[in-house]
Amino acid sequence: MSAHHQIVEHIVLLSVKPDADSTKVETMINEVNGLISLNFTLHLSVGKILRSTSTSPNFSHIIHCRYRSTDDLQAYNQHPEHLSVLKNTQPLLDDFMVVDFLSDGSRDSLKPGSAMRVTLLKLKEDLVEHEKGKLVEELKGQFKRTEEISVGESLPNEMSKGYSIGVIVVYPDLEAIDSDAELHKSKVKDFIESEMVVDYVVPLPSAAEH
Numbered sequence: 583m584s585a586h587h588q589i590v591e592h593i594v595l596l597s598v599k600p601d602a603d604s605t606k607v608e609t610m611i612n613e614v615n616g617l618i619s620l621n622f623t624l625h626l627s628v629g630k631i632l633r634s635t636s637t638s639p640n641f642s643h644i645i646h647c648r649y650r651s652t653d654d655l656q657a658y659n660q661h662p663e664h665l666s667v668l669k670n671t672q673p674l675l676d677d678f679m680v681v682d683f684l685s686d687g688s689r690d691s692l693k694p695g696s697a698m699r700v701t702l703l704k705l706k707e708d709l710v711e712h713e714k715g716k717l718v719e720e721l722k723g724q725f726k727r728t729e730e731i732s733v734g735e736s737l738p739n740e741m742s743k744g745y746s747i748g749v750i751v752v753y754p755d756l757e758a759i760d761s762d763a764e765l766h767k768s769k770v771k772d773f774i775e776s777e778m779v780v781d782y783v784v785p786l787p788s789a790a791e792h
Contacts, residue, residue, distance in 0.1 A: 589624065589688045590649040591732055591750060592658075593700060595631075595641035595780065597677040610674055613667045614645055620661055622654035623647055625691035627784050632756070636778040641677070644700065644782050646750075648690060652737065655682060680741040683734035683748040694786045696729065697756045702778040703747040709773055714747070720770050721749055728753060745778065756783065 598607055611628050618626040625648040631641055649655045658664055681702055692698070705714065714735060721733045730752040736742050753759050759781060 587688075588684060588686050589690070589732075590652055590655045590737075591683050591685055591688070591734070591748060592645075592647040592649065592655060593681045593702070593748060593750075594645040594647075595679050595778075596643040596645070596671075596675055597640065598642045598674055599676050602674045606674060610667075610671050611643075613670060617647075617658070617664055617667060620658060620663065622649060622657055624649060627692070629782065629785050631780045631782055633781040634779065636776075636780075641679075641780065644780060646692075646698070646700075646782070646784075648688070652682075652684075678741070679743045679745070680739055681745055681748050682737040682739055682742075684737070685732035685734045685748075685750075688732045688750075689730060692730075692752060692784050694784050695755075696784045697753045697759055698782045698784065699749075699751045699753070699759050700780050700782065701749040701751075702745040703749070703774050704743075704745050704776045705747065705773055706775050713773065717770055717773050718747065721747070724770070728758075756781065 614628040615626065617623060626646070628645045629643065631644050634640060647658070649658065705717070709717075718733050718735065722731060728751050730750075732748075732750040732752075734748055736746050736748055751759075
């Protein structure tokens with residue numbers, strides 16, 4: 583499916599322990615990929631982060647999912663298969679964070695081989711609510727050579743580490759990311775306390791097969 587409508591973006595950043603067994607890490611990736619079989623999951627991909635910029639801990643892997651509603655996201659979070667994968671994954675991690683946000687105009691799924699730039703923003707504490715809305719609209723106009731942009735305020739979540747705005751920009755390839763506008767050069771910088779930026783390429787089917 584490729585229709586555009588409101589969806590829930592679910593971003594999980596993982597910091598895999600440097601000494602984690604590579605076989606166990608591969609098993610983790612395969613188990614996460616298997617969660618696409620849950621019928622309320624529109625899109626799921628997982629893999630290594632290619633580049634990152636952050637003052638926070640360096641994350642090594644990303645999980646990106648899409649859902650039709652917050653109810654579907656909750657069903658995913660509480661599903662026994664997801665809880666089993668979560669239990670198996672935790673011993674391999676030094677750290678993780680989760681940011682969920684609603685977005686208009688996004689597709690259900692992303693084309694394998696597409697490049698993603700995920701930007702998570704922690705806003706200054708004195709920013710009032712109506713300014714947050716203006717900031718979201720401003721962010722939508724920051725990027726040029728994109729196939730898709732998804733921006734929204736994060737849903738309440740104690741695992742978001744205070745990051746309250748999510749931005750996912752999809753490009754045909756990594757080269758297009760490098761040639762696009764840079765967020766830190768825009769006027770939205772005045773509203774931001776800190777930002778986390780990661781680049782990732784949606785794996786091809788052959789790379790995601792068990």
